[in-house]
Amino acid sequence: MRSPLVVVEDGVIVAVDENGVPPAGMPVVDLGDRTLLPGLVDAHVHLVLPGVPDPVAAAAAPEATLLMNALRAAASCLDVGITTVRDLGDRDYVTLRLREEIALRPHAGPHLLVSGPPITTARGHCWFLGGALESPAGLTEAVRVRATRGVDLIKIMASGGEITPGSRSWQAQYTAAELRSVVVESHRLGLPVAAHAHAVDAMERALAAGVDTVEHGTFRTPTGVEPDRRLIERVAEARLPVSVTTGFSPAGPPLDESARVRIERTLAAAVDMRDAGVRIVCASDAGISDQKQHGLLPHGVIRLVEAGFSSAEALRAATSTAAEACGLVRKGRVAPGFDADLLAVTGDPLRDITAILAVAAVYRGGRRVRCFGSKNTPEFRF
Numbered sequence: 108m109r110s111p112l113v114v115v116e117d118g119v120i121v122a123v124d125e126n127g128v129p130p131a132g133m134p135v136v137d138l139g140d141r142t143l144l145p146g147l148v149d150a151h152v153h154l155v156l157p158g159v160p161d162p163v164a165a166a167a168a169p170e171a172t173l174l175m176n177a178l179r180a181a182a183s184c185l186d187v188g189i190t191t192v193r194d195l196g197d198r199d200y201v202t203l204r205l206r207e208e209i210a211l212r213p214h215a216g217p218h219l220l221v222s223g224p225p226i227t228t229a230r231g232h233c234w235f236l237g238g239a240l241e242s243p244a245g246l247t248e249a250v251r252v253r254a255t256r257g258v259d260l261i262k263i264m265a266s267g268g269e270i271t272p273g274s275r276s277w278q279a280q281y282t283a284a285e286l287r288s289v290v291v292e293s294h295r296l297g298l299p300v301a302a303h304a305h306a307v308d309a310m311e312r313a314l315a316a317g318v319d320t321v322e323h324g325t326f327r328t329p330t331g332v333e334p335d336r337r338l339i340e341r342v343a344e345a346r347l348p349v350s351v352t353t354g355f356s357p358a359g360p361p362l363d364e365s366a367r368v369r370i371e372r373t374l375a376a377a378v379d380m381r382d383a384g385v386r387i388v389c390a391s392d393a394g395i396s397d398q399k400q401h402g403l404l405p406h407g408v409i410r411l412v413e414a415g416f417s418s419a420e421a422l423r424a425a426t427s428t429a430a431e432a433c434g435l436v437r438k439g440r441v442a443p444g445f446d447a448d449l450l451a452v453t454g455d456p457l458r459d460i461t462a463i464l465a466v467a468a469v470y471r472g473g474r475r476v477r478c479f480g481s482k483n484t485p486e487f488r489f
């Protein structure tokens with residue numbers, strides 16, 4: 108039996124043949140008995156934060172330390188097969204320097220989209236990343252400053268969040284009109300907008316404002332997690348992607364009881380959203396705590412399957428749907444015209460999703476950037 112063949116030219120997939128014969132004279136890489144997937148796309152990370160218990164203290168580190176953190180985090184993404192990352196919050200635009208560095212050395216990290224410091228309110232969620240504004244009057248100016256710096260998108264904190272002392276995730280931080288002013292200015296400058304929104308009313312306002320992705324989408328209220336059926340239908344109708352960030356690092360400390368219950372309910376809400384036709388993205392929010400270490404995305408995919416997604420649905424949420432949500436038309440699929448960002452794993456993740464943890468090789472733009480084959484796998488030839 109012949110093996111499926113992926114033909115790559117200049118870093119781009121030009122043909123996929125399920126039962127192929129290699130074109131004459133073309134060098135062949137035989138990956139052996141592996142499953143080839145698109146490289147994973149993590150649409151929500153914080154590379155400058157090192158996954159420690161106190162993100163506020165970690166963010167106060169000198170810039171050189173933040174850059175080192177980010178380099179280390181970027182490398183660990185490739186280790187687990189994440190070939191594209193959208194960073195949704197750094198400090199001092201450190202990820203723009205990282206983006207340059209990785210553009211020169213593809214084996215140093217994934218393809219990067221970066222937002223710079225998230226826009227937030229005075230002492231609001233993630234103020235410690237440096238993007239807090241005293242007054243909403245500065246919102247459009249804040250967008251323009253980021254555009255001038257060269258960010259790929261705008262991140263705004265539409266609600267409070269979990270990791271910021273004094274912030275309440277069930278409270279909105281901006282009115283719909285304020286969010287709309289950010290969207291209008293960002294779109295005028297060609298930049299999409301990602302809105303962090305836990306609170307139900309923040310999700311409503313983000314939808315009304317026309318943001319491009321909702322981050323977290325946890326339907327938080329003062330009393331817990333309360334999915335709103337009408338809102339879910341409207342999000343589905345608007346084709347607005349929602350990044351679900353319910354994965355945790357197995358090596359991290361266990362969740363306390365209240366967090367565990369909240370995560371279960373959030374996962375149930377994600378299943379409701381899927382059933383209603385919402386475009387679900389599986390993202391990690393890696394970096395923000397010791398339960399959110401870099402490279403955790405595959406565990407988030409597994410978590411979705413445990414919650415009731417099919418393996419194919421969960422994989423799409425971390426590949427093709429994630430890429431589309433990020434506006435990346437050449438990422439997230441093994442298909443002609445797409446970048447040859449590939450992940451080879453041992454086993455079949457469609458039958459057993461944990462096979463995505465058995466990484467054998469990772470390619471970026473047709474270049475091998477990781478290889479975990481060994482002498483024990485002689486079929487693994489280059």
Ligand SMILES: [Zn+2]
Binds near residue numbers: 395
């Ligand atoms: Zn985040």
